[in-house]
Amino acid sequence: MSTHDGPKHRVLLVEDEESFIDALTIGLDRDGFDVTVARDGQEAVEKFSAGAFDVVLLDLMLPKVSGLDVCRTIRQSSDVPIIVVSAKGEEVDAVVMLEMGADDYVTKPYRLRELIARIRAVLRRHDHARETPDGAMAVTEVGPVRLEADTRRCYVQGREIKVRKKEFALLEMLMSNAGRVLTREQLIDRVWGSDYVGDTKTLDVHIKRLRTLIEEKPKDPKHITTVRGVGYRFDA
Numbered sequence: 001m002s003t004h005d006g007p008k009h010r011v012l013l014v015e016d017e018e019s020f021i022d023a024l025t026i027g028l029d030r031d032g033f034d035v036t037v038a039r040d041g042q043e044a045v046e047k048f049s050a051g052a053f054d055v056v057l058l059d060l061m062l063p064k065v066s067g068l069d070v071c072r073t074i075r076q077s078s079d080v081p082i083i084v085v086s087a088k089g090e091e092v093d094a095v096v097m098l099e100m101g102a103d104d105y106v107t108k109p110y111r112l113r114e115l116i117a118r119i120r121a122v123l124r125r126h127d128h129a130r131e132t133p134d135g136a137m138a139v140t141e142v143g144p145v146r147l148e149a150d151t152r153r154c155y156v157q158g159r160e161i162k163v164r165k166k167e168f169a170l171l172e173m174l175m176s177n178a179g180r181v182l183t184r185e186q187l188i189d190r191v192w193g194s195d196y197v198g199d200t201k202t203l204d205v206h207i208k209r210l211r212t213l214i215e216e217k218p219k220d221p222k223h224i225t226t227v228r229g230v231g232y233r234f235d236a
């Protein structure tokens with residue numbers, strides 16, 4: 001299925017398990033990616049600083065330098081998309097990773113197709129963010145919801161609904177990161193400010209109200225999804 005035109009996206013695959021390395025190298029190459037492998041955290045940092053990568057696939061449990069430290073080090077100099085790969089039961093670390101600046105995470109075992117879809121999604125978001133100057137993106141439209149930033153208007157299936165200022169900001173943040181999990185802390189920081197000292201239930205109250213406004217069945221939401229123990233995600 002190598003049907004890609006133009007330059008190949010370069011992937012830094014940070015992984016110490018040979019079975020994963022083999023499967024991913026073959027699978028990603030077949031899908032049109034140019035793969036470089038780093039087998040421990042130290043090698044990851046060295047190879048990253050020596051090469052120009054479009055995306056980093058980062059295993060958490062690594063020899064020498066942990067995935068967490070690799071993520072932190074890369075973020076000091078680069079906004080390259082980072083997808084963290086964690087083993088089952090490491091969900092707590094995934095939360096930390098998102099806060100450390102990882103763009104997404106997947107849990108082992110995963111399906112190659114799913115992983116490739118996630119890689120393409122972070123690459124699209126990254127390219128889009130780079131091409132869109134600040135303030136230029138006046139309209140955000142995902143699934144049934146359309147937001148107009150200039151006029152602060154919100155439409156659901158073409159019908160205008162009234163949302164308050166914070167609700168609009170929250171929806172905008174979720175929608176502009178559609179498909180990606182945002183932690184509670186990220187949402188509170190960005191919508192209420194990092195110096196916010198109020199009750200964290202405020203976020204849930206806002207989410208609940210937004211669901212009654214945009215979901216067909218607010219108790220069984222299809223768009224504003226709860227990711228247990230992590231935060232929320234907007235799905236188209």
Ligand code: CA
Nearest residue numbers: 016059061062
């Ligand atoms: Ca590992």
